[in-house]
Amino acid sequence: MNDPGLDEPQQEAVEDVENRIQSEDQQAEREEREYLDPSRWWFASTAIPLIAGTFGPMANAFSICALTVEWRVYIPPGKTEATGTKLRDPRWLIAVNSVSLAFALIANISLLLNMSRRLSFAVAQPITITGFYMASFLLIALVSVASSEIFRIQPMETHALSQAFYYGILAAAIYFIIACLLSFTAYGAFKGHYAKEFRLTASQRTLMLQTIAFMVYLLLGAVVYSKTEGWDYLDAVFFTNFTLLTIGFGGQWVPVTHTARSFTIPFAIGGLVTVGLVIGSIRTLILEHGKQKMAARFMEVRRQKALASIDNETRTMLIGWLRKIEFSEKGLSENQRREQEFHVMRRLQTLSERKRRYTALAISATAALLLWFIGALIFMYSEEPQGWSYFVSLYYAYISLLTIGYGDFVVESNAGKAFFVFWSQLAVPTLTILISNMGDTVIKGFKDFTIWLGSITVLPDEEGLAKTLKLGWERIKTGRIGHQKAGYRNGSSGTSEQRTQDRLAAYVENEELGRAEEAGEHGDFLERDIRFYHYVLVKEVRELMKDIENSPPKEYDYHEWQYYLRLIGQDEHDPSHHRQPRAHANRDDGEAPDIGAADGGQKHTWSWLGIRSPLMGNQSEPQWLLQRLTGTLESEMRRMSSSDERVRKAQPPISMSELTKKRRSGESSDETKTLNKQVGHTKRRGEKDV
Structure with a gap:
């Protein structure tokens, strides 16, 4: 019969180890799913809500502009549509316009409550989507009627449509696009591709509030300028827009009253702050998620292609277009294979990041060019009464995009002014992303x-x-370009061992090791090594916390990885801690060799070229190591409180005894003399059993 007094602590220790392995497996699987999450579902779950949160308030502002000003203009002789007389709108137009705005406001409020987690996804999404669709359809109906002869007054030459009409077109288009995008988000959520909630960070959730603040600030500022300068309200909106965006056309568009000039001083400062907040949030979005997802996709595609290209006959691997490196597992020890994989993975990482940077630059540059060329085309047609050529329109659009604003050319038509407000605000995120990518x-x-x-x-x-x-x-x-070696060195284990010993020995002289040394003086060398191990874990956690602050994130060489992996119990020299290599890399079924697969169902094992490699994933290398080291430290604390003495007295992966042994073997003459001085006082402890 088994002794219950012995079986209980033993079973407790076994369960603790199994729970730790299971927890690591679950964490690895979760990180793998997040890393390999297809970009289209990331776009649906994260990017689309942010687009809706950014452009929804803008469309609301355009709806307000379409509601507050009449849609028809009478042009007296010698006047233009910009200086014509407004004609009263029929009541049905005002009523339908008001209902459309109400639907849009309800939709935006629902979206905001959902983002702030005050309203559930299942309730908020139908309200938001329906509200935007209804607002769009009502405005589309109004625009269709206003464009017909039923609404427009004849003769056409003496009548025109005001800026409010064109703001209605812009609002209707934005509402419809947002509703369609959010429908795609709802579809992905109900299909189970992601949770039925918006996975947004705090800074991303505040983007919608910042956009609302900017649009309210712009509209209220326009009220002040329209009253103090006697401008038409929508002309004042045009003025406040290019003022807040620091374009400043000058000419006739300058404040001339002392009241307006006095108001401009604080108004411009507040506008700069508001625009800066929006730009900062957009940039955070790109850095936090866009860059991360694109890098993950490029890295995984390149990794899979590299594994599929392994040629055992030529002993090469294709890591890029016309880029081959030597790669073979034949004749190498397991440690040499691991080091070879590490250097290959580092090369793939470098090439993938380079491709990601230039691809992002190409996409953002293309978007900026389209904004420039298409904007110029619309300005050319809207300013046809001024006789603008396409070249003049290109020049005007370029000067406006770069916020130079000479004022030698300025849009005057109602369509041109309304479109300029939307186009210039669209340029803010476009140029922000372009500049961010150019910085990389x-x-x-x-x-x-x-x-x-x-x-x-x-x-x-x-x-x-x-x-x-x-x-x-x-x-x-x-x-x-050409054949290059992977960068591993045979027989480098001695050097890595020496570096590990030197790094560990540096902790010996610290006064905080007094308790460990005291245990050694009493002959309890195991207790000394356990305390030394715990001390090293704490010190390395502190160092990694410093490394996390580095920008760009710090990358460690292979010898440093060997050292850290040994601390968390995954010694690179011990094959039991990682996968066994496949005998043949190429498979008969044509699929890529699964180098990262674990043997014996040990899912917690990994390969440097596998999907669970520390060089893959969304975490930086210091973050990955810090998470594992703190987990190891927590596990050690639980082990020390175990009721089973055999569990508490388990041999740690590093020891001070090992340091002494290495120095006695005479592996490093110069460092041995220095380190022997550091641990010289331990020689009198009588470590005859070491």
Whole structure:
């Protein structure tokens, strides 16, 4: 019969280990799902709500503009449509316009409550989608009637449609697009592709509030200018828009009363703050999710292609277009295979990130060019009475996009003014994304080139001109097309072991190890090693917290990874902690070799080239390590409180005894002398059993 007094703590220890492994497996599977989440469903679950939250308030503002001003204009002789006399709208137009605005406001409020988690997804989404569709259909009906001869007064030459009519067109189009996009979001949620909630960060949820604040600020400012300057209200909206966006056309569009000028001083400052908040939130969106998802997609595609291209006969792997490297598992130890995989994965990571940066730049540049060219085309047709050519329109659009605003050309038509307000606000996120992507590519390239040029001319590095030129040549060679080695070195385990020992020995001299040394003096070397291990874990957690603050995120070399993996119990030298390599990389069924697969159903194992590699995923390397180290530290604390002495006295993965043994073997002469001084006082402890 089994002794209950022994079986209970033993079973407790086994369950603790199993729970830890299961928790790690669940965490790895969750991270894998998040990392491989297809970009189209990320767009539906995150990007679409943000688009709706950003453009919904803008459409509401346009609806207000369409409601507050008459839709028809009488043009007296010698006047233009911009200076004509407004004609009263029929009551049915005002009523339908008001109902449309009410539907849109309800939809936006529902969307805002859903984003702030005050209204459930199942309730908010139908209200939001229905509200936007109804607002759109009602405005479309009004626009259709207003465009017909039933509404327009003859003769056509002496009558025109006001800016309010064109604001109604813009609002109807935006409502319809938002409703269609949110319908796609609801479809994905009810199909189970993601949770029935908006997975937005705090900064993303506030984007809608910031957009609302900007539009309210613009409309209220227009009220002040229309009263103080005697402008038509929608002309004042046009003025406040290019004022807040710092375009400033000048000419006739300047405040002339002292009241308006005095108001402009605080109004412009507040506008800069509001626009800056919106731009900051948009940039955060791109950095937090857009870049992350694009990088994940590119990395996974390149990884799969690289694994599928392994050729055992030529011992090569294709990691890019015309980029082959030596890759073979034959004749290598498991540790050498792991190091080879690490360096290959690092190369794939570098190439994928480079492609991601330039692809993002190409997309954002294309969007900016389309905004420029299409905007110029519309300005050319709207300003046909002024005789604008397409070149003049291109010039005007370019000056406006860059917020230069000379004022030599300014739109005067009702259609041109309304479209300019929408077009210039659309330019804010477009140019923000473009500038952000240029910062990762073009601007960074110029910055690096300037620093390098300075180092070989007037500002040489401390290492000298020759060293700088040699380093530059090495960087050029690393990007050369052709056969290149993966970068691993045979027999490097001794060097990594030495680095690990040096790093651990650096902690020996710290006074906080007094308790561990005291245990060693009493001959309890295991207790000393356990305390030493716990101390090292705490110290490394502190170091990783510093590394997380680095920008860009810090990347560790293979020897550093060996050290950290050993601390969390995944020794690179111990094959039991990771997968066994496949005997043949190429498969007969034509599928990619599953190098990352674990043997024996041990799902917690991984390969450097597998999907669960620390170099994959949404976390940076310091974040990945910090999460594992803190988990290991928590597990150690639970183990120390276990009622089973065998569990408490388990041998840690590192030890001070090992340090002493390494130094006695004479592996490193210079470091041995220094480190022997640090641990010299431990020699008198009588470690004869070590």
